[in-house]
Amino acid sequence: MTTASTLTDRYVEAALHRLPERQRPDIEKELRASIADAVDDRLDAGSDPAEAELAVLTELGDPARLAAGYADRPLQLIGPALYLDYTRLLTALLATVVPAVAAAVGLVRTLQGGTALPVIGDTVGAAFTAAVHLAFWTTLVFAIIERTSAPRRTPIRPWTPAALPEPPSRRARYGELVTETVLFVLITTFVLLSPVVSTETDAHGEPIGVLSPWLWETGVVYLFLALVVATLAFSFVRYYARWSVPVAVTGSIADLAAAIMLIWLAATHRVLNPAFVQAAGWPSSVPQWIDTGLVVLSVGTLIHIVTQGISRALRR
Amino acid sequence: MLSDELLSVHLQELRRGTVVLACLLILRQPNYGYALLDLLDQRGFAVDANTLYPLLRRLEKQGLLTSDWNTEESRPRKFYRTSDDGVALADTLSRDWDELHTAFRTLKGES
Numbered sequence: 001m002t003t004a005s006t007l008t009d010r011y012v013e014a015a016l017h018r019l020p021e022r023q024r025p026d027i028e029k030e031l032r033a034s035i036a037d038a039v040d041d042r043l044d045a046g047s048d049p050a051e052a053e054l055a056v057l058t059e060l061g062d063p064a065r066l067a068a069g070y071a072d073r074p075l076q077l078i079g080p081a082l083y084l085d086y087t088r089l090l091t092a093l094l095a096t097v098v099p100a101v102a103a104a105v106g107l108v109r110t111l112q113g114g115t116a117l118p119v120i121g122d123t124v125g126a127a128f129t130a131a132v133h134l135a136f137w138t139t140l141v142f143a144i145i146e147r148t149s150a151p152r153r154t155p156i157r158p159w160t161p162a163a164l165p166e167p168p169s170r171r172a173r174y175g176e177l178v179t180e181t182v183l184f185v186l187i188t189t190f191v192l193l194s195p196v197v198s199t200e201t202d203a204h205g206e207p208i209g210v211l212s213p214w215l216w217e218t219g220v221v222y223l224f225l226a227l228v229v230a231t232l233a234f235s236f237v238r239y240y241a242r243w244s245v246p247v248a249v250t251g252s253i254a255d256l257a258a259a260i261m262l263i264w265l266a267a268t269h270r271v272l273n274p275a276f277v278q279a280a281g282w283p284s285s286v287p288q289w290i291d292t293g294l295v296v297l298s299v300g301t302l303i304h305i306v307t308q309g310i311s312r313a314l315r316r
Numbered sequence: 317m318l319s320d321e322l323l324s325v326h327l328q329e330l331r332r333g334t335v336v337l338a339c340l341l342i343l344r345q346p347n348y349g350y351a352l353l354d355l356l357d358q359r360g361f362a363v364d365a366n367t368l369y370p371l372l373r374r375l376e377k378q379g380l381l382t383s384d385w386n387t388e389e390s391r392p393r394k395f396y397r398t399s400d401d402g403v404a405l406a407d408t409l410s411r412d413w414d415e416l417h418t419a420f421r422t423l424k425g426e427s
Contacts, residue, residue, distance in 0.1 A: 027373075029385075030349060030394045034369060037350035037391070061366045069370030 008035055011057050018067035027070055035060070078142045086142045093134045099306040102127040103299060107260075111267055177239050184232045188225060200279035212273045220265070227258040248309065255305045259298045266294035335363050335371065337413065340398050340406035343381060348393040372396055380405055 012031055016024050035056055042052035060066060068075050078086050106123040114122070191211065198207035215221035234251030241247060265271050271294065272287045338361045342352065353368055375381045380402035384395050398406065 026394075029392060031369070033391055033393050034349045034365070037348075037393075038365070041350075041354075059365060061364070066366045066370065069366060070373055072370075072374060 007053055007057060008032070011035075011060070011063055015063035015067045015070075018064060019071055023070065074146055076146075077139070078146050082142055082146055086138065090135065090138045093138060094131055095307045095310050096303055097134060098127050098131050100299065100303050101130040103260075103263075103302050107263055107267065110264070173239060177235055180232060180235050184228060188228065191221060191225065198276065200276055202275075202279070208276045208279050209273050210276045212270050214270055215265075220270075224258070224261055224265075227254060227261060230254040231258050248312065252305055252309050256302065259301045259305070263295050263298045263302075266291040266298070335361055335368070336375065337406060337409045339368075339371070339375065340380060340402045340409070343396050343398040344403065344406075346384070346395040346397040348386070348395050352396070375402070 012028055012035075015031065016028055019027060035053075038056040038059075039049070039052045042055060043049060047055070065075070067073075102123050105126040106119060109119045109122050194211045195209040195213070195216065196207055198209055200208040202208055211221070215224075231251070231254045234247070234254055237247055238251055269287065269291055272290060274287075277284075277287050335356070338356055338359070339352070342355055342359070347355065349369055349372060350365075352372075353363070353365055356363055356368070372381065376383055376396065380399055381396045382399045383397070386393050386395050
């Protein structure tokens with residue numbers, strides 16, 4: 001019966017090595033006794049010894065499953081108690097971090113003077129890497145929580161109906177629209193008046209615009225204003241017309257283009273007029289801070305546009 | 317027609333938990349794993365060995381069963397016995413079972 005006993009040994013060994021050390025001796029003794037009892041039962045019924053052992057072990061099933069039962073270990077990566085928290089966190093991370101990383105990498109590579117294809121490749125690659133990392137580490141952390149937290153936990157914070165996502169009320173959205181319009185008028189007025197109205201004047205008494213003359217020489221300022229107008233126009237369309245995918249996508253593209261353009265202008269220091277900075281006697285750090293502030297603001301806008309677009313689309 | 321798979325899923329759902337009560341009741345007389353498996357089967361509580369053995373350990377850990385190694389026979393066996401807490405739980409569960417039984421009879425209009 002050498003081979004048959006080897007089979008039991010192998011089975012017991014396979015089950016035990018998945019268990020904590022201190023539980024092993026006791027479980028081994030009991031498991032061996034149970035298997036022996038079951039085999040004896042079959043032998044009494046006239047079964048062949050090898051066959052009996054094979055049948056008993058087959059009935060006991062996968063030793064890994066048996067060991068999980070003994071150790072009271074979950075047979076799932078993330079259980080129902082944690083699953084919703086897990087998906088919510090992962091969705092939030094993916095929807096915010098991935099676009100931010102993509103925008104940052106795309107911007108830096110563009111500023112470094114990359115050509116279109118490699119820039120797109122790097123951006124997509126960085127976004128993909130970020131997504132894989134987020135998914136892996138979040139999953140790992142939750143799998144660890146699943147295996148370490150106190151047995152049979154209750155949800156950390158009980159769900160209440162107050163947690164239901166609120167559809168933006170028409171009134172609130174109208175407030176947004178008004179704010180946007182006012183801001184648009186202020187910004188456009190400021191941009192268009194800046195070459196002729198200024199606190200500083202040159203030797204001939206001509207005003208020194210606060211914004212870089214380069215913007216007018218190249219016509220970039222009109223392109224930027226056109227994008228801002230388009231953005232505002234789409235806000236009105238979104239408010240007064242029914243939500244539809246083409247409107248949402250086109251509107252988002254206009255938003256994105258305006259934000260990206262501002263990032264580009266600020267990052268390449270093409271917003272402020274150096275002559276104005278000099279005339280006003282600002283320290284050199286001020287334009288730096290203004291440019292950085294504009295970039296941060298625009299990146300924030302980018303993230304907001306993307307996450308809002310995703311959440312709207314998900315809610316449909 | 318109900319598929320066998322669907323039927324077994326629902327039967328399993330309905331019977332989950334009854335094995336615990338059956339164990340607590342049977343183990344008022346001390347017994348060991350394999351004999352208990354056999355006994356449960358005879359009394360109409362079909363349960364797999366790989367479910368029962370870990371379950372006994374879990375109930376012991378919860379203080380519902382106590383255990384002793386019997387080394388008098390040639391094969392040492394771990395004997396389980398329902399503890400006082402286990403008896404109390406068995407009483408509560410039995411009462412609940414009876415109430416459910418009555419509730420079902422009422423539902424079916426037998427009163």
